[in-house]
Amino acid sequence: MDRCLEWHRLQHERDTRRLFDLRILAAEEVRLDAAILHAIEHRAHCRESIAPSAPRQHALFGARRPEGGLQAWLNRKRERRDELAPTTPVRNLRLLPCTASLDGPAPIELRRAVMRELHDLDSEVVVVDVGSDNRDDLFDFFAASAFRLLVTSREPDALRATYAFLKGAALRAEHRYGADARSVLARFSGGLVGNAIEASEHEETFHAFSRLVREHLGLPLPVVGCLRSSERITQSIVARQPLIVRRGIDDNVRQFHHMAEAIMNDEGALARDCALDGAPIDITETALPASLERYARKNTRYPVDWAATLVLETGETAVRVRDVSASGAAVETATKLRVGDTATLFLEQLRGQPTVAVVVKNVVPTSNRVGLAFAERGRIPQRLVAAARAAGIRPAS
Numbered sequence: 105m106d107r108c109l110e111w112h113r114l115q116h117e118r119d120t121r122r123l124f125d126l127r128i129l130a131a132e133e134v135r136l137d138a139a140i141l142h143a144i145e146h147r148a149h150c151r152e153s154i155a156p157s158a159p160r161q162h163a164l165f166g167a168r169r170p171e172g173g174l175q176a177w178l179n180r181k182r183e184r185r186d187e188l189a190p191t192t193p194v195r196n197l198r199l200l201p202c203t204a205s206l207d208g209p210a211p212i213e214l215r216r217a218v219m220r221e222l223h224d225l226d227s228e229v230v231v232v233d234v235g236s237d238n239r240d241d242l243f244d245f246f247a248a249s250a251f252r253l254l255v256t257s258r259e260p261d262a263l264r265a266t267y268a269f270l271k272g273a274a275l276r277a278e279h280r281y282g283a284d285a286r287s288v289l290a291r292f293s294g295g296l297v298g299n300a301i302e303a304s305e306h307e308e309t310f311h312a313f314s315r316l317v318r319e320h321l322g323l324p325l326p327v328v329g330c331l332r333s334s335e336r337i338t339q340s341i342v343a344r345q346p347l348i349v350r351r352g353i354d355d356n357v358r359q360f361h362h363m364a365e366a367i368m369n370d371e372g373a374l375a376r377d378c379a380l381d382g383a384p385i386d387i388t389e390t391a392l393p394a395s396l397e398r399y400a401r402k403n404t405r406y407p408v409d410w411a412a413t414l415v416l417e418t419g420e421t422a423v424r425v426r427d428v429s430a431s432g433a434a435v436e437t438a439t440k441l442r443v444g445d446t447a448t449l450f451l452e453q454l455r456g457q458p459t460v461a462v463v464v465k466n467v468v469p470t471s472n473r474v475g476l477a478f479a480e481r482g483r484i485p486q487r488l489v490a491a492a493r494a495a496g497i498r499p500a501s
Contacts, residue, residue, distance in 0.1 A: 298330035406492035
């Protein structure tokens with residue numbers, strides 16, 4: 105497992121302002137959280153990133169550390185409720201890095217104090233960056249209405265480590281809830297981010313892993329997005345400038361925006377509760393319980409970003425096509441659809457403006473995502489796949 109992130113949303117006591125925490129448990133490639141933050145800037149008035157262990161964000165942003173460290177900031181915050189964190193070059197983003205020793209994690213009392221203060225921050229989005237030494241904090245803190253993101257590569261060792269980590273969460277649920285564990289885990293709000301892929305075909309590994317986790321552990325863990333290996337990522341770290349604020353837009357920047365939109369639009373997260381705090385459970389990393397090939401789709405999905413129109417019996421609605429395969433497509437739409445609905449997909453953005461008959465196969469209300477199956481195989485589906493493959497890795501524009 106490369107990284108763990110928790111995106112946390114709470115309903116404030118005073119209003120319905122959103123509060124998110126992005127929790128990073130392994131801090132490689134620190135630009136990821138910065139990019140996600142900036143991607144949702146249009147929805148966030150103030151954001152703060154608090155790193156209780158192994159802080160590196162300040163180096164990326166060129167921000168100063170708080171005078172006296174995190175404990176001193178907490179003391180000032182208790183005396184002055186409007187105490188702010190240092191500003192950064194990114195509009196509306198404040199950063200509170202920690203001066204904790206790199207020899208070990210910050211004391212749990214300090215971490216708990218920080219978590220309590222998050223509820224009083226005058227922010228719409230709060231990002232908490234923790235170190236890998238504190239990975240059990242993913243379950244011990246922010247029990248209510250949390251959206252947890254796990255970031256992993258497709259390497260077998262990384263997938264085994266991710267599965268072991270999730271199995272520990274499932275065992276926590278069994279110890280705490282007994283026979284009701286599965287129903288509690290079904291309320292788990294989270295997602296999987298695939299990291300360092302080289303080709304579109306690699307994405308299916310993460311989708312297959314997601315299905316395996318759902319079947320064996322009862323944890324819903326949809327794939328939120330996949331990031332490609334890119335020299336621009338390394339360049340952004342060297343330049344001390346987050347990828348998302350650099351010149352040019354590439355596939356990774358588009359993915360960051362897509363992931364941020366999907367999470368921000370997940371209104372149901374406010375109502376979901378999956379508390380998994382308790383004594384840590386160490387799981388030995390072993391082979392996955394089944395082969396990923398068993399859960400892989402027969403047809404490769406190719407990510408796209410096409411504007412299209414879905415023509416229904418009741419009218420027309422605009423959609424965004426997010427991926428296509430030889431058997432169907434995934435679209436995003438605010439229109440409420442039901443499994444079994446039939447329609448015609450009109451792809452006016454593509455040359456020749458092809459149309460294809462489709463049937464709704466699945467609906468994910470939390471992300472406004474709908475899976476469509478092509479009603480018939482033939483020239484049009486093949487043409488769509490060819491167009492997606494030809495797009496490949498688009499250069500920065």
